[in-house]
Amino acid sequence: MEPLAERMRPRTLDEYVGQKHLVGKGAVLRNMVDSGRISSFILWGPPGVGKTTLAQIIANKLETPFYTLSAITSGVKDVRDVIERARSNRFFSANSPILFIDEIHRFSKSQQDSLLGAVEKGTVTLIGATTENPSFEVIRPLLSRCQVYVLNSLEKDELLDLLHSAIGNDSYLKERRIELKETGAILRYSGGDARKLLNILELLVSSTTDTPLAITDELVENHLQQNPLAYDKDGEMHYDIISAFIKSIRGSDPDAALYWMARMIEGGEDPKFIARRLVISAAEDIGLANPNALLLANAAFDAVTKIGWPEGRIPLAEAAVYLAVSPKSNSAYLGIDAALQEVRRSGNLPVPLHLRNAPTQLMSSLGYSDGYKYPHDYPGHFTEQQYLPDALADGRFWFAQHSPQEERHYQWMVQCWGERFKNEEQ
Structure with missing residues (x-):
C-alpha cells in the first residue's frame, strides 16, 4: 500500500491545502494556470508544504509533458538528455514541456549553466523547488529568468x-x-x-x-519521544535563527535571546559558533556603553571551549543575558565604517610630517617628526595638535552616543578638543 502522504496527494488546485496567496482565487499562480500559459519560476519554502505537488498539478492542468530531475542524483548529462527529450516532444503552439527540478539549490554552477539556453529559448518551462534562499544558491543569469514564489509553512x-x-x-x-x-x-x-x-x-x-x-x-x-526540530546548520533556518538571536540581544530582550539560543542548542548548533556571535555582538552593539561586555563574551568563548556541552550552555547563557541587559552603543562600529568609507574615497593621503618617525639623519633633515608634541609632557597628558592628514584636518568619524559610560568619554573629548566635539551631529 502507498504511504498515506502519497494517497492524500491532491490532484487539483481546489484540493490543494495552503498557499492561498499563490493558488487561491485571483492569486498569481492560479491566474497563470487558468490562462493556460506559465513562465519559469522557482518555489521556495520549507519541506512538506507542497512544492512538488504544486508542480505536478500545474503540469496535469496544462496537459503538457512533465519531466523531473533530482539535483542530488542528476548530472549535467542528465540535464542535457532531458532537454533533448523535451525538445523532441515540443509541439507547435503547445505549451513548453515542464522541467521540474527538486532541490535546485544543490545543482552546481555548471549544472545550472546547462539549463540557461533551454529556459531562455522556451524549450522547457523550468519549475524549481528549493528549501534554501534562491538568491544565495541559484546563479544570477538563471534567477533573472525565473520568478520566485515563497511558500509558507501550513497554518x-x-x-x-x-x-x-x-x-x-x-x-x-x-x-x-x-x-x-x-x-x-x-x-x-x-x-x-x-x-x-x-x-x-x-x-x-x-x-x-x-x-x-x-x-x-x-x-x-x-x-x-522528542520533538525533532527544523534546524539545518547549513540552511536558511540557521541564518534566520542566529539573526533573531542577535537582534534580540540588540533589542535588550534577554528572554528572547535565551529562547533563540535554546533553539540553536537543541538543533545541534556548534557552541563555538554561538560564542563567536556573542563576541561580535558585544563589540558591535554594546561597545563603549559597557566595555566589560566584550570581556565577558570572550570569557564565555574560552569557557565553552574548555568545558564543552552540556555545561557550556551556562556561560553562553550568562553572556547572552548580560549582553541583552547592557546599555547599547554602536558608535565604534559606525566610526570604523565611516573611516573606511573615507579611506576608499580619498585614497592614500600623506601622513603629516610631525607624525612620522625619524630614525635616520636624512629623515630628520626632511622634517620628519619635527614639531611633534609628546602628550605626556603636558598637563592632563593632552595637548592639541593635528593627527589627521591635512586634507582631513577637521574630519570626524566617531560620534559619542551619550550612554552613561560613553558620556564620560564624550565629556573628556569636549574638555580636550572644545568646539570640535561640541554640538556634534552624525
Missing part, C-alpha cells in the same frame, strides 16, 4: 483540515474510526509540514491496534 487550521480530510476520506483510515481528542502535540511535532503530519498519523495508526483509535497528546508524545 494550524490548514493542518487540521488535512487531518480531517485524511481521516474522513482515506479508505483504510476510515476503517480505524479515528477520533481526534487532542491535536496540540501532533500539530506541534509536524512543524507546519504536511508530509510530516501525515507520516505521524500513519505511524500512530500502524503502531496500535485500537479501534476506534483515540488520538491524544499523550499518545503522540509516547510514540515520538
Whole structure:
C-alpha cells in the first residue's frame, strides 16, 4: 500500500491545502494556470508544504509533458538528455514541456549553466523547488529568468483540515474510526509540514491496534519521544535563527535571546559558533556603553571551549543575558565604517610630517617628526595638535552616543578638543 502522504496527494488546485496567496482565487499562480500559459519560476519554502505537488498539478492542468530531475542524483548529462527529450516532444503552439527540478539549490554552477539556453529559448518551462534562499544558491543569469514564489509553512487550521480530510476520506483510515481528542502535540511535532503530519498519523495508526483509535497528546508524545526540530546548520533556518538571536540581544530582550539560543542548542548548533556571535555582538552593539561586555563574551568563548556541552550552555547563557541587559552603543562600529568609507574615497593621503618617525639623519633633515608634541609632557597628558592628514584636518568619524559610560568619554573629548566635539551631529 502507498504511504498515506502519497494517497492524500491532491490532484487539483481546489484540493490543494495552503498557499492561498499563490493558488487561491485571483492569486498569481492560479491566474497563470487558468490562462493556460506559465513562465519559469522557482518555489521556495520549507519541506512538506507542497512544492512538488504544486508542480505536478500545474503540469496535469496544462496537459503538457512533465519531466523531473533530482539535483542530488542528476548530472549535467542528465540535464542535457532531458532537454533533448523535451525538445523532441515540443509541439507547435503547445505549451513548453515542464522541467521540474527538486532541490535546485544543490545543482552546481555548471549544472545550472546547462539549463540557461533551454529556459531562455522556451524549450522547457523550468519549475524549481528549493528549501534554501534562491538568491544565495541559484546563479544570477538563471534567477533573472525565473520568478520566485515563497511558500509558507501550513497554518494550524490548514493542518487540521488535512487531518480531517485524511481521516474522513482515506479508505483504510476510515476503517480505524479515528477520533481526534487532542491535536496540540501532533500539530506541534509536524512543524507546519504536511508530509510530516501525515507520516505521524500513519505511524500512530500502524503502531496500535485500537479501534476506534483515540488520538491524544499523550499518545503522540509516547510514540515520538522528542520533538525533532527544523534546524539545518547549513540552511536558511540557521541564518534566520542566529539573526533573531542577535537582534534580540540588540533589542535588550534577554528572554528572547535565551529562547533563540535554546533553539540553536537543541538543533545541534556548534557552541563555538554561538560564542563567536556573542563576541561580535558585544563589540558591535554594546561597545563603549559597557566595555566589560566584550570581556565577558570572550570569557564565555574560552569557557565553552574548555568545558564543552552540556555545561557550556551556562556561560553562553550568562553572556547572552548580560549582553541583552547592557546599555547599547554602536558608535565604534559606525566610526570604523565611516573611516573606511573615507579611506576608499580619498585614497592614500600623506601622513603629516610631525607624525612620522625619524630614525635616520636624512629623515630628520626632511622634517620628519619635527614639531611633534609628546602628550605626556603636558598637563592632563593632552595637548592639541593635528593627527589627521591635512586634507582631513577637521574630519570626524566617531560620534559619542551619550550612554552613561560613553558620556564620560564624550565629556573628556569636549574638555580636550572644545568646539570640535561640541554640538556634534552624525
